[in-house]
Amino acid sequence: MFSTLFSNHSTLRKIILLCLGVFILQSVPCYRSIAQFYNGSHTDFGKSRVQHRKFFWYFYRFREFNVYFYTGCKEPADYVVKTADSIISEMERFLDYTLDEKIFFIVFNNLRELQQSNIGFVTDQMYNTGGITRVVGTKIFLQHEGSYTNLREQIRSGIAETVINQMLMGGTIRDRLKSSTLLVLPEWYTKGLVSYAAKGWSTEMDNYIKDGVKSGKIRKFNNLSGADAILTGHAIWNYIAERYGHSVIPGILYMTKLSRNIESGFLYVLGTSLSTLTYDCLDYYLARADADDGNRSSPPTEPILVKSRQQTLYGNFRLNHDKKYAVYTSNNRGKFKLLLYDVNNNRSSVLFKGGYKREEIINDNYPVAAWHPSKNILTIFFEKKGRLWIRMIDPESEKNPVILTREMHQLNNIFDFSYHPDGNKLVMSAVKQSQNDIFVYGISSNNIEQVTDDIFDDRQPQFTSDGKKIIFSSNRSADTLYTLKTDHFSDSATFPVPNSNKDIFIYNSQSRSRMLGRLTGSHDIDESAPEEYSPGLYTYLSDRNGIVNRYLVKTDSVISHIDTIAHYRATLTTLPMTNYARNILDQNVPDGSNSITELIRHDDDFNFYIHEKRDASELSEIRAPETAYRRILEKETEKKRKAKEKSGREEEADPFKSLDILFMEDTSGTVEPEGKKSE
Numbered sequence: 295m296f297s298t299l300f301s302n303h304s305t306l307r308k309i310i311l312l313c314l315g316v317f318i319l320q321s322v323p324c325y326r327s328i329a330q331f332y333n334g335s336h337t338d339f340g341k342s343r344v345q346h347r348k349f350f351w352y353f354y355r356f357r358e359f360n361v362y363f364y365t366g367c368k369e370p371a372d373y374v375v376k377t378a379d380s381i382i383s384e385m386e387r388f389l390d391y392t393l394d395e396k397i398f399f400i401v402f403n404n405l406r407e408l409q410q411s412n413i414g415f416v417t418d419q420m421y422n423t424g425g426i427t428r429v430v431g432t433k434i435f436l437q438h439e440g441s442y443t444n445l446r447e448q449i450r451s452g453i454a455e456t457v458i459n460q461m462l463m464g465g466t467i468r469d470r471l472k473s474s475t476l477l478v479l480p481e482w483y484t485k486g487l488v489s490y491a492a493k494g495w496s497t498e499m500d501n502y503i504k505d506g507v508k509s510g511k512i513r514k515f516n517n518l519s520g521a522d523a524i525l526t527g528h529a530i531w532n533y534i535a536e537r538y539g540h541s542v543i544p545g546i547l548y549m550t551k552l553s554r555n556i557e558s559g560f561l562y563v564l565g566t567s568l569s570t571l572t573y574d575c576l577d578y579y580l581a582r583a584d585a586d587d588g589n590r591s592s593p594p595t596e597p598i599l600v601k602s603r604q605q606t607l608y609g610n611f612r613l614n615h616d617k618k619y620a621v622y623t624s625n626n627r628g629k630f631k632l633l634l635y636d637v638n639n640n641r642s643s644v645l646f647k648g649g650y651k652r653e654e655i656i657n658d659n660y661p662v663a664a665w666h667p668s669k670n671i672l673t674i675f676f677e678k679k680g681r682l683w684i685r686m687i688d689p690e691s692e693k694n695p696v697i698l699t700r701e702m703h704q705l706n707n708i709f710d711f712s713y714h715p716d717g718n719k720l721v722m723s724a725v726k727q728s729q730n731d732i733f734v735y736g737i738s739s740n741n742i743e744q745v746t747d748d749i750f751d752d753r754q755p756q757f758t759s760d761g762k763k764i765i766f767s768s769n770r771s772a773d774t775l776y777t778l779k780t781d782h783f784s785d786s787a788t789f790p791v792p793n794s795n796k797d798i799f800i801y802n803s804q805s806r807s808r809m810l811g812r813l814t815g816s817h818d819i820d821e822s823a824p825e826e827y828s829p830g831l832y833t834y835l836s837d838r839n840g841i842v843n844r845y846l847v848k849t850d851s852v853i854s855h856i857d858t859i860a861h862y863r864a865t866l867t868t869l870p871m872t873n874y875a876r877n878i879l880d881q882n883v884p885d886g887s888n889s890i891t892e893l894i895r896h897d898d899d900f901n902f903y904i905h906e907k908r909d910a911s912e913l914s915e916i917r918a919p920e921t922a923y924r925r926i927l928e929k930e931t932e933k934k935r936k937a938k939e940k941s942g943r944e945e946e947a948d949p950f951k952s953l954d955i956l957f958m959e960d961t962s963g964t965v966e967p968e969g970k971k972s973e
Contacts, residue, residue: 349407358382359397367403369728370438370445374399378449385453388491390544391461397453398433403728404707405437407680429455439707440725441751443769443792450492458488462551477554482515486527487543495532497820497837500923501877503529504583507576509897515572520605533575538564586840586921590875593892597901599640607658608900611893613637613884614665614672619689620891621665621672622902625658627651632661632674634689637904645689646674659709664720667713667885671697673720675708682708704742705733712756715885721745721755721764732766734803745801748776750792758826759885762804765813765824765832767796775801775808795820798834798847813847813866818931821845825883825890831910833871833890835878840921842877844892845870846913870918871908883907 349364354371359378363371378399386392402408429435434452438445462479493499502525506512512526534542542563550559557568564571602608603626610623620635632646646661661676672687682705686697702708707725714721720735732745732752746752750770757764769792798821800811813832814821824834827846836845848867872878880893892903920928 357396358393359399361399361401363401364403367401367438367728370403370436370442371399371401373442373445374401374436374449377446378453381446381450381453385450385457385491388540388543389457389461389547391457393457393460395432395460397456399449399452400433400435402435402437404439404725408435408437429459432456432460438728440709440728440730442749443751443794447492451488454491455485455488458484458491458547461547477551479550479556480515480527481519481523482527482530483556484527485524486529487531487547489524489528490531490535493528495923497840497842497877497923499525499528499532500840500921501842503579504586505876505896505898507580508583508587511898513576529579530572530575533578534564534571537578582922587875589873589919590841591873593872593874593894593901593903593905595903595905597903598635598637600635600642600900600902602900608902609658609880609893610661610663611880611891611902612663612665612882613887613889613891613904614670615668615884615886616670617884617887617889617904619665619670620902620904621645621663622893623661623663625649630658630661632663634672635902645672645687646676646685648676648678659707662708662710664712665884666717667715668717673711673713675702675711682706698737700740710754711735713885714757715759715761721757723753723755723766732764732801745803746775751796753796754823756825757803759829762802764801764803765826766799766801767822767824767834768799769793769796770799770810773799773810773812775810794818797821798824798832813849814868818927823881825881827883827907827910833881833883835881837877837924839870839918840924840927841874841918842879843870843872843874843918844878844881846910848910869910869913870916871913873916873918 351362351364352368353363354361354375356375356379359382361371361374361378378397382393382397429452434449434456436445436448436452462477462484503512506522506526506529512518512522512529515523515526515530518526531543534546545563546559548559549562550556553559553562560566560568560571566574598620600608600622603624606624606626608622608624611620612622613620618637620637622633622635624631624633629649629651630647631644633642634645635642648661661674663672663674665672670688670690672689674685674687676683676685682702683699684702685699687695688697689695705722705724705726706728709723709725709730711720711722711724713719714734718737720737722733722735723730724733725731726733726744729747729749730751730753731747732755734743734745735741736743745764748770750768752766752768752770755764755766771791771793795816795818797815798813800813802811813824814834814836816838819836819838821834821836824832827833830849832847832849833844834847835842837843838845846869848869850865850867874894876894876896878892878894880891882891883889884891888907890905890907892905894901894903
């Protein structure tokens with residue numbers, strides 16, 4: 295047999311060359327595996343991602359952490375370097391535990407590039423920390439979508455999860471294997487605590503828990519999964535902190551790990567069983583919800599009949615100029631639809647769809663849509679194969695509904711946009727070179743003009759009816775347009791830093807003055823979704839009373855003093871327009887229309903409303919009393935203010951009650967790239 299096989303010299307030569315080739319391949323290191331941060335036995339086969347670009351990796355090395363980044367996202371990596379050390383210290387103090395392993399931050403420029411990477415691709419850890427941060431062991435994956443406030447929140451969530459996991463499961467592989475076998479923790483316990491440690495309490499959390507206890511959705515904690523389990527667990531840990539104090543939380547974790555039993559952890563430290571604790575927690579939030587909801591009003595009209603599905607998020611509810619059509623978006627774990635609602639026939643149809651369901655972090659921003667101010671033309675922005683596209687659609691045309699499709703090479707991401715009154719330009723909140731700014735886009739010329747150019751988050755821009763001004767929300771702390779990059783983060787004494795809340799500003803696009811008009815300026819109050827209600831009147835959403843309601847601000851001028859001529863100063867008058875029991879998620883005032891739209895989530899259902907505008911003279915009778923949470927927050931703010939006045943120096947921001955940006959002085963020396971890897 296062997297003599298027959300080797301009788302042909304060419305066959306023998308082929309076999310020898312094949313063996314030699316296999317040997318050479320095995321001897322050559324696999325650079326892609328190195329760049330992908332091999333996960334050993336946890337690597338899933340058959341799960342490779344489609345990559346639309348190559349990544350060339352660099353890294354910063356420090357004592358407690360490393361930061362990995364690639365070409366094009368150095369700015370967010372620098373921000374991680376400047377903030378990570380202080381956040382690690384905060385979380386270690388809060389949980390009374392010191393990390394004994396180095397943390398690895400892997401920074402991506404946006405979510406779509408993170409989704410192209412196979413680094414740390416582990417199916418059972420795709421969904422964590424409220425869906426904003428992915429953590430695998432000590433690797434924290436960050437995606438920068440242009441917002442440094444959001445990036446800071448991801449850093450906090452990732453570090454909190456790393457510390458809690460190591461505290462409960464141990465640092466070594468042996469400890470983790472032993473803990474995973476003997477200690478099984480529900481999702482609400484671990485990920486709820488991560489969410490609470492990273493974010494503290496907020497208006498959104500207060501709204502969620504009130505709706506959950508009133509609708510009966512969260513009566514059985516252990517039956518919840520995904521985002522519901524995380525948010526409910528967040529509420530339980532907040533209740534423990536409010537009733538027993540923050541200091542008991544590390545003790546609960548320690549006793550849980552020691553006894554290998556959740557029940558024992560609560561019983562030994564709090565003196566109460568888990569079942570009693572959950573009943574008391576529900577009663578506490580239910581009593582607070584009943585008290586808050588007792589003096590609220592309902593929307594003036596019934597919601598339109600749009601069917602709301604479970605595990606699906608809705609948004610971008612927009613009515614056209616003649617009130618004939620409306621559009622809205624739905625997103626079910628990454629599978630999205632843009633739907634057209636026929637107002638007269640009360641019927642919805644799908645205009646555009648894409649994506650697919652993912653058990654991981656998703657981008658629920660796309661598609662973004664807006665109507666032409668005088669025509670039934672719909673403009674949408676969407677992502678396809680890692681690229682950004684614009685498309686214009688005529689929904690009434692059956693043969694050729696698509697008017698224009700164009701790739702947006704100049705921008706990386708778009709959050710929201712609206713039309714100029716003439717219909718020839720768009721004003722957009724978009725991301726360019728890792729920074730969120732406002733741009734004006736000429737549709738015919740395909741030209742982009744940049745309006746703001748700084749580190750602040752500028753969102754929801756709208757032209758006024760005369761087309762001369764742009765109104766928008768922003769977390770900027772100054773009324774002047776700066777050119778601020780991330781290098782200025784460490785010099786907060788010279789340059790203003792972003793606020794934790796957003797205010798409403800006006801930019802004069804005709805004079806192009808660097809001085810902005812300010813419509814709001816409240817500390818710890820978040821304002822968003824500004825719209826021109828009528829000339830001189832503006833409406834926006836605010837959590838001023840602890841619930842996101844609609845407010846109206848009137849601009850006027852009065853005589854300040856007279857010398858040779860009369861001098862005037864601007865005045866602002868603010869009135870509440872609604873006093874709802876649940877947050878308004880979105881609002882829109884269509885151009886040339888007497889209507890206003892709202893999106894509200896109530897009793898675990900998304901409700902779409904179309905109202906007629908109210909006269910401003912009717913608003914003086916509306917009152918919007920504060921919620922219990924808002925009163926608690928104001929007491930804490932006042933307490934901090936008095937302490938600051940007494941001490942005469944700046945106090946440290948409470949990391950568990952706000953997301954105010956703190957900047958650390960780099961004590962590690964000059965940061966230089968120490969290595970380069972290619973994926």
